[in-house]
Amino acid sequence: MNIAIIPARIGSKRIKNKNIKIFFGKPIITHVIKLLIKSKIFDKIIVSTDSNKIAKICKKSGAEILFKRPKSLAGDYTSTKDVVKHAIEWLTKNLKKPSRVCCVYPTAVLLTIEDLKKSFIKFKSNKYDYLFSATKYSHPIQRCFYIDQDKIMMNNKKNFNKRTQDLKDYYYDVGQFYWGKTSAWLDKKIIFDRNSTIQIIPKHRAQDIDDLQDWKFVEKLFLINKRLNNK
DSSP states (O other): OEEEEEEOOSOOSSSTTGGGSEETTEEHHHHHHHHHHHHTOOSEEEEEOSOHHHHHHHHHHTOBOOSOOOGGGSSTTOOHHHHHHHHHHHHHHHSOOOSEEEEEOTTOTTOOHHHHHHHHHHHTTSOOSEEEEEEEOSSOGGGOEEEETTEEEESOGGGTTSOGGGSOOOEEEEEEEEEEEHHHHHTTOOSSSTTEEEEEOOGGGOOOOOSHHHHHHHHHHHHHHHHHHHO
């Protein structure tokens, strides 16, 4: 049984009600739910929320609300792993233990069905504990610097004169989705580890939403990607 779990609490500090804020005519989480349904990968699409309002919107969008998330798992410092683990334990006790679980964030509107399908095929090989979305840094981070009392300080001076092609590529998590074995979620294994792998997302679809500036930027990227997909 392949399960998608969307963690969607009501408390959002920088963008009020971010998970259900209207994005091109629909709550942003609705876009994500519809995409997961359309992918036909998942036996169940479950939303873990502490909010009746979010629950109502998600049910209408086609997701399942099988339980209400406990207040103890709805705080600012609650980890995604704890939320997913709680959902798996509930499923195991009340329905059936899932074999693969994909955590998808409710604001991942730049996610595509193609990315999900490719990542699913790769994860089904059973070689990895986790598989998550990532993209490459656009500039070599080996040449990064910081400012100390208005002075530029190189992080590593030895890399300053190296050619770009001689430096390793580095990647970062884009916060869209995380495939994980049920055992890995339950044991709360480290995601960023040797037993994990990535699905590379192109830069024009790799943007998290942390503040209103990010939100406006994602609106532009969403329209651009929509045009590209319609060509």
